[in-house]
Amino acid sequence: MTTPHQDAGSGRDLTHDFDPRASETFTSAHALYKEMRATCPVAHSTTYDGGFWALFRHEDVKRVLDGRALFTTSVQNTVPKFAFTGRRPPLHFDPPEHTAYRRVINRFFTRDKMAALEPRAREYAVQLLRPLIEAGEGDVAIDYAQKFPAHVFASFFNLPTGLAELIKEISAAYVAAIQIVDTDNVVRLSRRLYEIAQAVIDERRADPMDPGQDLTSALMAAE
Structure with missing residues (x-):
């Protein structure tokens, strides 16, 4: 499943752990997620303009959502990246900037x-x-x-x-x-x-x- 991919920024060899563009059936995604949780819960894909990371375990996803000191949505919040008009509030904002918009929206x-x-x-x-x-x-x-x-x-x-x-x-x-x-x-x-x-x-x-x-x-x- 994995092949090496060079990260130009760090010099590390990254792996291509899964292909998000692979053909799917009605249930294949669930089978893939189960496999990834068991064998590669923190996965990397080289697709979509340089690649991205994907988390497959609940506790890891929650840690990212709760850890705004380490993780941000202000750079990119979707894969693949389609935003081309700059930062779009509130989707591309972190607290406390995000909070001002959320207070009104709520x-x-x-x-x-x-x-x-x-x-x-x-x-x-x-x-x-x-x-x-x-x-x-x-x-x-x-x-x-x-x-x-x-x-x-x-x-x-x-x-x-x-x-x-x-x-x-x-x-x-x-x-x-x-x-x-x-x-x-x-x-x-x-x-x-x-x-x-x-x-x-x-x-x-x-x-x-x-x-x-x-x-x-x-x-x-x-x-």
Whole structure:
């Protein structure tokens, strides 16, 4: 399973312990994770622009998540790396920078806020599932799972339905491009999503909403 790979920074020989791009079946990933936990719980792969490390044991993952003095998300937080617009708050921030954003965001995930969102989320679910049920078949991933989150997020962010549909289409294409590591399209579609986000911010500046009811307005008003 392993082959040597030279680390230009340290001069060490790193191994290629597993291939994240290997063909998969429905259960093969679980079998691989079980094997890695037993034989190579701290693994290295040489794929994706120089390689990366992967942890397969719960205690190791928890140690990383709790150890911000040693581990950071400010350099890179996904594999492969697709961020090309600099540090994106709060995903690329560590505490205490991250805490300032989280303090505002957490206010919109209370039990009361989620309860208020629930009727609209149920309505979207019915709208998307009804055609599949009536037809007696369908692709639940494409026709439901890819669409439902975009609608709910649009409702959560107080966006119009037309914009929700556009975000849905771009987001689905964006996810598909990530899955096949189509970097050019990831960049293009990511820029389009950023343009939409900027338009929403510009609209909130021109026509502010209640910061207690709109997360975008709350973040803009926070210090």
